[in-house]
Amino acid sequence: SAVISQKPSRDICQRGTSLTIQCQVDSQVTMMFWYRQQPGQSLTLIATANQGSEATYESGFVIDKFPISRPNLTFSTLTVSNMSPEDSSIYLCSADSGSNEKLFFGSGTQLSVL
Amino acid sequence: QKEVEQNSGPLSVPEGAIASLNCTYSDRVSQSFFWYRQYSGKSPELIMSIYSNGDKEDGRFTAQLNKASQYVSLLIRDSQPSDSATYLCAVRGDSWGKLQFGAGTQVVVTP
8 A cells, every 4th residue: 555644734824825735655656636624524526636737626626726736656735825714624635556546545634724 | 416425423333243334326337436434533544445246355344335226335343442433435436546435424332
């Protein structure tokens, strides 16, 4: 299984600011994904981070709000821009472990916006 | 809208008993099915995957899949207090890599 390191683990931010979350995988992976989990809710996919091309966003999520980088096969970042209290959530990065299609998660970033 | 449905619980199970969790999905072309365990404040941990109809056993866990009924279940035998967590059903449809998650079922194992 892939080991995924995510940071920061938590942060408290002011309204209107931006936060960049980093995700590092210990092996090369084809697909990386960013999910959001709001309190008491399940996981919602924000976008698929593609290496060498723009991220693919799900309905309701836009690049201006959640810009994503994927500079290589082991690393990705998600930025939460111009934050509001509604962005308070846990953000999770994930990656497939290769040909067996299993998806593994980083430890998550708990974001609180004041 | 592709959906994955689970009972939210909580499902209260005496220690040593069998916990039975159910999940239904709407996308008929779904090919891969997963169960994740999520402890409070932690990220999801993959515990089972199943791809074909029938049962798949791994230790105390058994996953069951019935594609005709669009139904996947998870049995936890000899439940332990450490099994107390939220269990998420996830389904991969026709897009490689992308998973659709259910809302999760909270399991509480009582000593």
